[in-house]
Amino acid sequence: MKAGEQAFDFEATFREQYQRVARVIVRVVKDHARAEELAVEVFLKFWRSPGAQREKAEGWLYRTAVRKGLDELRHRTRRSKYERLLGFGKRVPTPEDVRSAAEEQEKVRSVLAVMESRQAKLLVLKSHGLSYEELAAALELNPVSIGTMLSRAQDAFRKEYIKRYGRE
Template identity: 45%
Template sequence: MSTPPGRGAVRPDLEPIFRAAYPRVVAVAARVLGARDQAEDVAQEVFLTFGRSRVPAENALGWLCIAAAHTALNQLRSGRRRAWREEAVGGADTLGPDVADVVVTLDERRRVRAALARLPRRQAVALVLRHSGLSYAEVAAALDLSPGSVGTILRRAESAIRKELNRHASSD
């Protein structure tokens, strides 16, 4: 194992880890944010932090996926870019012939993301990681859980997100 970087130094193993993990990190962030360009921004931020970290290389993928989920959830919760996205899509003329379908799809995605942002962080991260393609074992390793408890957390998270969606659907 190589020596961890000193303060402000970039770790020597960053490039191979970046090449191997970048697609997965972007996918996790995109699952939360729904936009690849924003997911790439999140990945950049996560890799900058990782590049100065002392995280062991063997834990890199789990750490990066968790960091991507947390960073994306923070961005989603802050709503910094949500208004911009909605304005960019706002004009009916730009949506094309299936305007109703596009609006319904965008509204459903917005509702799911908002519900995800209201879940407890561990549940939200578990859902994002699992639906981003990580196995139960990988989710367990990333969240420092036993593999047997991942299913329980996921079931609770799915139940909680359904309740959130139903609660907010009735208030619309």
């Protein structure tokens, strides 16, 4: 590290941001243990990309976290689809499965899994409570167009949701 350049306190950042990162991920993946695991992976990636360890670290972490979460969600959706197609684990759904599939949360997740990735990211981070500026910083978008993009994403979500589960 060069003299004059302030040492980046990785551990402090970790302690400060870990819970936020994990909470962003748990929104998307439901499973708490898995979310914690993924959050650790986000930090591993953070540790390996020195370019990210600057003042914009927070935005980077949000971006990576939401991407990790959505990737996991998509991966899971795809896997269960192929498993069904190939007839692996052909089992009668338990009442628990039926109940959880009917849950509003799972419906929302399945819609997010098929949406365009950028729109899904926007929605997840918005629901996490980020302001427009923070959203723009986290997703590296132009702050001016955030409003438009967000409303488009919301429309897309609504459309997909109604297509799948009907109007409620």
